[in-house]
Amino acid sequence: MNQPKSISARSFLFSLLFIISGFGSNLMAQDxxxxxxxxxxxxxxxxxxxxxxxxxxxxxxxxxxxxxxxxxxxxxxxxxxxxxxxxxxxxxxxxxxxxxxxxxxxxxxxxxxxxxxTAPPKDGGDKNQPLQPQPAADNSFLFGILALVLAVVALILLQVNSNLRKLTDEKEGVHRGEPLPFWKNKAYIATGIILLFLTGGYLVAQSAINLGRQTNYQPEQPIYYSHKVHAGINQVNCLYCHGGAMEGKHANIPSVNVCMNCHMAINEYKGPELVKDDGTKVDGTAEIKKLYDYAGWDPAANKYTKPGKPIEWIKIHNLPDHVYFNHSQHTKAGGVQCQTCHGEIQNMGEVYQFSNLSMGWCINCHRETAVKFKDNGFYSIYEKFHNDLKSGKMDSVTVEKIGGTECQKCHY
Missing domain, CATH: 1.10.760.10 (Cytochrome c-like domain)
Incomplete structure (x- = not known):
């Protein structure tokens, strides 16, 4: 009479231990x-x-x-x-x-x-040298092994319990039939289907969430353009090439003429060695010649000798069509630095997408980022917040408080 309940209890316990062993380490580990x-x-x-x-x-x-x-x-x-x-x-x-x-x-x-x-080098190193950060201890593997061991112990105890029950029944003269093989047991089959459904659902959900996210996307461009050389070593201001980032919705990709403002005179690369992420060396002078070909410029004659054509740069940062994003509202009004969204752009050889640009990522920033109200005409209409700041009722105003998490702010 108790056999179905016993089988159900085993199935539930096994499922629980399986889930713990699969996902528990992610909840417990702190990195x-x-x-x-x-x-x-x-x-x-x-x-x-x-x-x-x-x-x-x-x-x-x-x-x-x-x-x-x-x-x-x-x-x-x-x-x-x-x-x-x-x-x-x-x-x-x-x-x-x-x-x-x-x-x-x-x-x-x-x-x-x-x-x-602040972790020091593992080998001790020279204390006068810059610190080399070491990753925090990750115990995920240990927790996984521990969960697996506990699952095995639980299964052994269940088997021992089953054998003891069988011995007791035999002593009392109660005859029970042989248990069904697990591949014929409906409780085991149902448990397996549920686990398969849950695992498949989790993987499908994760894949759906990541649709359109291109973190670390780094396409090969028509010309190798190093931000590290231009924005880093030579300290070219971001706004010289991306003027729209401060005054308009789009940051804009510079035209060939903007590049030629400098490269009419600079026709040879003499900077540090250029190396791609895969170790391939780049001839900087040859890349400048590619620019001349697009511009129609003859460096020997020092003049344009043929019609130019635009460089077909591959766009890296893409937002869905239903998302509204204005660069100037963030950079000029909000004072957000380029590196906040684009990472250490001044240290990148080939540019890649640093942030995932997900809605959750944007919302979290709006919830946590304090707006610069002082001497900022963009926020002059929020009289109540200005008065509360002056009276000391509040010490800062986040983007969320001025409607930064309302749907219609970012979605058409």
Missing amino acids: GKALFQANCASCHAINKKLTGPALAGVLERGPWADRKKLYAWVRNPSGYAKTEPYAANLIKEYSGVLMTAFPALSDAEIDAIFTYV
């Missing part, structure tokens, strides 16, 4: 490197300044040795800067650019981030 990449890498590097200061040795500077102060700073920079002169001076040093607040980060997550960025 400082992943947290750093997701929350900090767009503005901070370990050993050099970006939008924010380099983080190597950060716990030895200012008041950050006191973890409570560090937590307060990370979660509410604008509010904490009012009580800590070091923080206020740090904001002034970086031209008033305020760090994004991260109120959702727990103490353990903040500790994991700073453990990652």
Whole structure:
């Protein structure tokens, strides 16, 4: 009479252990490197300044040795800067650019981030050399093995229980038929189908979520153009080529004429060796000759000798047609730095997509990013918030508070 219940209980327990072994490690593992990449890498590097200061040795500077102060700073920079002169001076040093607040980060997550960025080299190294960050310990594999061992132990205990029940029944003279093979057992078959359905559904959902996301997309362009050489080494301002980023909806790709403003005179590459990500060396002078071919320029005659044609650059960052995005609203009104969305563009040889540009990624930024209200005419209509800031009722206004998470703001 109890056999069907026993089989159902075993099936349920086995399914539960299977799910734990498959997904439990992802919930338990805490990875400082992943947290750093997701929350900090767009503005901070370990050993050099970006939008924010380099983080190597950060716990030895200012008041950050006191973890409570560090937590307060990370979660509410604008509010904490009012009580800590070091923080206020740090904001002034970086031209008033305020760090994004991260109120959702727990103490353990903040500790994991700073453990990652301040970890010394594994081999000891020279303490006077820049720190080389080491990934935080990842115990996912250990948790997976542990879950698997527990599953095996549970199955053994179930089998022992079944044998003991059988011995007891035989002693009491109760005769039970031989159990069905597992491939004929309806409970096992149903459990297998449910597990297959859940696994398939999870994989399909993940694939659907990632449709259209092109993180790390790096197509080969008609001409090898190095942002590291132009924006990094030669310090060419982003707006010289992408003027629309500050004044219009689109950042714009520069025309051939913009390139020729410099390359009429610069016809030979003499900078550092150019190497693609796959190790292939690039002849910079040959790439300049490709530009001349598109422009119709004859460097020997020092004049245009044939009609030019546009360079067919391959677009990297693409948003769905139903999404509205305005560069100037972010860069000019919001003061967002290029690196926030595009990564360390000044260090890229060939450009790739740094952020996933998902709706969740945008929404999280709108929830956490404080708007610069002071002396910003774009936000002059929000009189209530200006008054609340002056009276001290609030210390900052996020994009969310001015409608930055409303559907119609970004969707037609």
